Amino acid sequence: MKALNGRFGLPHPMLSITLFLIWQALSNGISGGSVVLGLALAWLLPLFTRNFWPNNPAIRRPFRFLTYIVRVVWDITVASVNVAMLVLNPTRKPRPAFVVFPLELEHPLAISTLAGTISLTPGTVSADISDDNTLLLIHVLDMDDEADLVETIKRHYERPLREIFK
Amino acid sequence: MEILFAFVIGTLTASGVYLILRARTFPVVVGLTMLSYAVNLFLFATGRLVTAGQPIIGSAKSYTDPLPQALVLTAIVIGFAMTAFVVVLALRSRADTGDDHVDGQKEAFWPEPGAKPAPEETR
Amino acid sequence: MNHWLTAPILLPLLGGILQIFLSFAPLGLRRTLGLATTSLILVVSISLLLLADDGAYRVYALGNWAPPFGIVLVLDRLSALMLFMTALLALFCHIYSTRGTDAQGRHFHALFLFQLMGLNIAFLTGDLFNLFVAFEVLLIASYGLLMHGGGTARSVPGLHYVVLNLIGSSLFLISVGLLYSVVGTLNMADLAVKVPQVAPEDLPLVQAAGMMLLVVFALKAALLPLCFWLPRAYANATAPVAALFAVMTKVGIYAILRVYSLIFGDQAGPLANLGMDWLFPLALVTLAFGVIGALGADGLRKLVAWQVIISVGTLLAAISLHSEASTSAALFYLLNTTWVVGGLFLVTDLIARQRGSAADRIVTAPRMRSRTLLSVLFMIGATAAAGLPPLSGFFAKVLILESVKPSPEMGWLWSVILIGSFLTVIAYSRAGSIVFWRNVEGHVKDPGHLTLPVTVSAGALISLSLVIVALAEPINRYADATAEQLHTPSAYIEILQTPVVTRRESL
Amino acid sequence: MITIALKVTLAMVTLAVILNVIRLIKGPDAPDRILALDSLYINAIALIVLFSMLIHSRLYIQSALLIAVMGFVGTIALAKHLKRGSVIE
Amino acid sequence: MHLALEILIVVLLITGGLFALAGAIGLLSLPDFYTRLHAPTKATTLGVGGIVFSSMIFFSFGNKSLEVEEILIMVFLFLTAPISANMLAKAAMHLKVDRMEGTKGHPWDQ
Amino acid sequence: MTLALVVLLPFLGAIVAPLFAQAGRTAIAIASSVPPVIALAALYPLWPAVEAGHVLVQTQSWLPDIGLSLSFRLDGLSLLFALLILIIGLLIILYSRYYLKKHENIGKFYSLLLTFMGSMLGIVMSSNLVLMLVFWELTSLVSFLLISFWNDKQDARRGARMALAVTGGGGLALLAGVLLIGQVVGSYELDDVLAAAQLVKAHALYPVILVLVLLGAFTKSAQFPFHFWLPHAMQAPTPVSAYLHSATMVKAGIFLMARLYPVLAGTPEWFYLVSFTGMVTLLVGAYVALFKHDMKGLLAHSTVSHLGLITLLFGMGTKLAAVAAVFHVINHATFKASLFMATGIIDHETGTRDMRQINGLWKFMPYTATLSMVAAASMAGVPLLNGFLSKEMFFAESLELNLPGLWAYVPPVIATLAGIFAVAYSARFIHDVFFNGKPVDLPIYPPHEPPRYMKIPVEILVFACVMVGMFPAISVGPLLNAASAATLAGDVPDYHLVVIHGFNLPLVMSFIAFFGGLLMYTQRQRFFDFHERFREIDEKAVFEAVVARLSEKARALTSFIENGSLQRYAMLLIVATIVVAIYPMFELGLSIGSMGISPVDAPTVVAGLILITCAVGTAAMHRERLYALILLSVVGLMVALAFARFSAPDLAMTQLSVEVVTIVLLMLALYYLPSWTPVEASRFRRWRDIVIALLAGAGMFLVTLAMLTRPFDSISRYFLENSVSGGGGSNVVNVILVDFRGFDTLGEITVLGIAALGIFAMLRDAKLAAPPTDGQGHPWSTDAHPTMLQQISRPLLPMALMVSVYIFLRGHNLPGGGFIAGLVTSVALIVQYIASGMHWSHRRMPFSLTTPIGLGLLAATVTGMASFAFGFPFLTSTFSHMHWPLVGDFELASAMAFDVGVYLTVVGATLTILASLGRLSMKSNAMPEDS
Ligand code: NA
């Protein structure tokens, strides 16, 4: 069974589920055909591309991940307005800064997810990750307080991610 | 609309031609690409400009001429293959002649008439 | 519908695909399969030639879509002749390449076969846009072949060849598009029907399209002032490739013959014989320039490459006269020049291999190992190419000279051709006597041995000029019939009535 | 109402596109230009989607998707080229 | 179509358009590359995301069938925007492009 | 077919003879004599008929289109020449046996000799002018090879080439003349041509014909001013000189004049052209002959002179003169061939031909000396020898010309003067060689008589000289009569072949010539001194210099025009296009058709303006290459938007995908190229290019505008109507691609596949140095594969693949299809290459990159061929609606399978192309292995 799983199994179950769902969405409504084809694709595509995605970390808590996404989306929406204001207000000068963020996450995918999240939320962009994956360089558009920023990121994003990618 | 479209094609052609007449491989390749954009737009336009008549049966009340679109598709693919080839050839020429001039390094490659021939391979 | 019409296309295609799969297989296997494919193509071409000789048009509606909607293949005498001419040349070039050319780089056999596929599509297709596709197939393969074997001398001429042809392709598309935008069709027979009916206010568009198309074909055919890419490109290609390329300019000539007799022929109303008045003087200047090039050539390959241009000038001069007799003469000349020039490229290569660093340059060098054989082959080839008796070139030239009736054109044509011949003789005799006879003491280190395949293929191509003489009568009869067919486009137009195979609901 | 909103949005996006092009031409550095190009791609998605809504046709949604994919690939390739020279190594 | 839906669509469209425009203005007016990087990465992405989302609603309710290809677009946009920004930031740091005066901290060597 | 056989035999012999080369000189000589002997035997029975004045013509049709037939003829003239060719040929064969050295290439020699014999027979026996021409040029070619037999000698090579150039070139003129005759007469058959003599002479083209034909004849027969090749042809082995340059080939021109005598002669043009040329040649040859120290040189110039004499006789236009001409042909052949052979013997025995060294040979080889002296006496025109007879006839005819006034004296005076020279050089030949003291520094000393059989040919010929000289009526009477009859078209005048006609003016002239000649010879030193004052021109050197100069000029012109500059070639191509299109463009003008202009909307205008700005910007900013590339991508994007705007969703998608792949490709290339372009072109050049570009752009603008505003009807209606019912798909563009015009698509993916193969092959061994820094001098970053990119791109791959499956499947009915799907797949994989590197990705690819190309092409082809099985043409598609449990209704079209082929090819080709380029950097940049 394990051998079978190795060669013909589902290397990335989460991915397979996602692919299946997306396919149903794409197929313009659920039908016999789309389910069959969706299942086939959800099985085959991860299998074919498994070599390209080795040693992926298991996502322990998929539902935690969903709540994480919802939170991020909310953060983006709220904070966007701030940035828009900043941009559209010609009198306000931005106070940019490069901030080094010490990482607690270890897996590169987790780090990348964090970096991506930071970039998507207004006011911060992940500029670089150190070679040893311990530091994250963030460019901040308008910085009040560095410690505050680092703390916010750690609380809002890094800890949930640590739980998700265990 | 037609004037704008024609002007676009004219500009693309002119820019492409100008670049094709440059002396280095890179601008020439860019020029060829630009010219092929012009040609593709032109070929496409032979079916005339239609705003909301799709070439998909059942999608609209009136249809656009699908044939030029198919021809352009073929032309795009062929153009891509050719561009790829000419790009690689430009590199090859750079590797072989040490220069990116379209004629290679003139002195090194095209000996003037009357230049001394290489010594005979004799024993 | 005769499925064999697709064979000259499908055979090289399948053979080429096979070569892709076998790209890491032993060379011997690839050679065997490649040669087998080319031989099969020759066999098919011969059968098609025999088939076409009855003078009927054979139409093959690809995809079972009736013309003018689908693409058709049309076999007539001209296309059959081109197929045969190409296949025979290709077989000998292919045999020659097994001497080691094919081992100099990857994918030689695949490229070679695809080249044939492109050529054969061009000769068979009855659709103008498909002719464009055919040109692209044969061009891209020729680019690959031209660059085959690497070497620093090839890349710059290769680049020029490719860039110019890319511009040419753009022109082709513009012309086809322009034609379509007025007459709304792509099938050549349908174009022939509709071009004469074009409204007067649309005439300039069609005329521009026709003239630009002529530029495209003239570029492929290497007509002055569009011929400059040729000598260096051909002179630097590997021998079998250069030899095969003897047919490349002929594709342009074929296209001119086809399109300008069918679509812009005598019956095309206000656009009748479009561009032919330009073609004649340009062809003569091309011829003259080719001769000058040959006189000034410092290497045998260059000399032969200029011979290609001489041939183009001669052919187009005859074709532009637009009479049955001159077309027929041009066709006769076409066979002669294509094979002989191909053979000369091969012989030149054999010579170059035995002359060490002097290679093909017209300079003093140590004596060749196989001097006698090579000199005989060269002499026959040169005689045939220069158009001296008793070889085919002479008869071809006489046919062309004869085909024109007394007129100012006759004066020009005769003078240029005859003086050209004279100077060509001087060029060849000078080159030959220096290369073969003006020897210095010494030995070339490790001169190439003549092996059976290379000698046979080079010799065979050269000897074809003798065969043409022996078979001059039937060949000429075929050429006459072909010219007659070409000059009667009304028969071609009838292919539009081709019925398709009745469709069943499902197979 | 939707049509008006569409046209207003279209106007805004068109204006955004113009601004992008200005940045693209101004530079001053290559990253600026690539950034402008990236925004241009993203705004093109908006243009296509708005146009689709205007003509009530979903035939172009795929094109929008492709712009998203291709814009991304173009951007990272250009950025990598700046940094490493060789895009594929 | 229901008025509420129409209003939702219109709001999404207009805010989306505004965000896109804001992004473009930011791209044009912000003082240095690093600050400009923020504009498209967020504002534009978000704005276009909104427009795309409105399209999904528009077609789903207009055509009475679920049309979700737009989700794919949004997923792609949001997945890729940070990477693009990251790559561009790295490129800029590599090229040592000018920073605006008063920027705290410093970029890393590449 | 006796006549054809006679001509053919020597050719057969030429093939067979070399086989005897191994068996030795005697064997090959015997083998070589077989064909002429058989030919003579074959001609023998025909003799009575010919003598009776019959003309035998045997015709076999060959190429009726050019009026060329294998038509052979035997009349007196051709018989005379055939006998000369065969008999002297036999003697030469025998002679050569002893002349050639053992180590020489005797196989080649005899083969060429026989080929020459055949060609010569062909000339004289052809009854078709074109056929004659074939043989005519063949003799030029063969003589080229014979003259250069000793091709290690530079003089031999040059002499041969000069001979070929002159005689071959003359042959081409003759060709033109013959073809004109054909145009006038309507046939090349000699009978028809002879019958149409009056027609030809009256024709407007007659002067042209005459000049062209005479050019052929004069060059071949070494008439002034084309005579210079003949002396240099003496570099040939002596048998060749004896055969070609005295007896046969040079007589071909004479033969031609005789053959066409009835057609062309008898007009003032003929008279002045031919007789004047002959006269000058006669004199020049005779004069120069005297001063030649080389025995062969003397003989050669003497030959030139005698050929002039014959020409002059023909030119006179009287019938008796023509008879005399024919007679002199025979006589000259006999004495001159024997003299050449004797010279060969002397050369053979002494090792030199220089008369300043050779003296007093009488003592060493009296027998040879006797023979030579008799022959030389005949050459001088001593009575009782054949030379005397024809010369007397010549003197007599020179007096018969009815020229006005003082001009009447010119011919006899010149004739006598030439006679004086002839006697002088003949005397020199006798005295200077056989007497005149002792030999000086002979390379071979002492000389001996040659081998017995080497003398036989000379003996026979000298015997003939004497026999004809003493018994002309018996020995050559009938033959001469028959030949003259043929020349004059049956109208032979009364003439008497007797040794002495009595004491008359011609005899006086002979006396003057004889004694004048002897006197001249005794006073030779004065003449020599006089002649010394003029620098002698070496025609070979002149010819060589002319050819070299021609070649050099040609090369200079060629390299000036064909200068290897792509810019020029491209400019010519574009300008040529503009030139041919400019007239229709003027006709068209700024034309707006009946459909008028449709309104614009702001976004489209903005997009159009952006496109225009960026296009112009790309051209303007092309020096900064990356910048240009970025602008180009904007152009590409806008083009895609234009496709979308004007109802071409498939095109928009294709354009988008292709464009990004192209940009990646260009970037890959840019890595190895300088990042900026230097300013090279002059201001003028730039403006010239701008003007060309603007003209091209303006042309496209006008054409597009005219086209867009005109209504038209196209075949597309058919596609729209039949797409669903016949092609099973509602996306008409896709149905056209995979069905209606599937063949185009097959070609298109073939192009893509070939491009990939070609690129793969081209880059396999390319060595390109990667630049160590970027354009601004920054060293490259060491971070090849950034973490974020790497990590996020990995889940992107399966998602992108799904998208491509989606695009593929809906393609038949909605925008999409194999091509776009293939590009999406490729792009998704390319992202992996960019993010994680070639090495990493390559190891993970389940297949070699070229495999999908092959598979794709195969899939498309096999799908197309499947229809064969059902009796349908290639690429006929089919589709059907299926119902499967669980799955439900779906449509299955064979076009889908074809589209799979497209998909696979695109994936394979795109990846191969990009990976081949990527691999370059792997070699040049020794990168640490990716984890
Ligand atoms: Na952020």
Ligand code: NA
């Ligand atoms: Na002497």
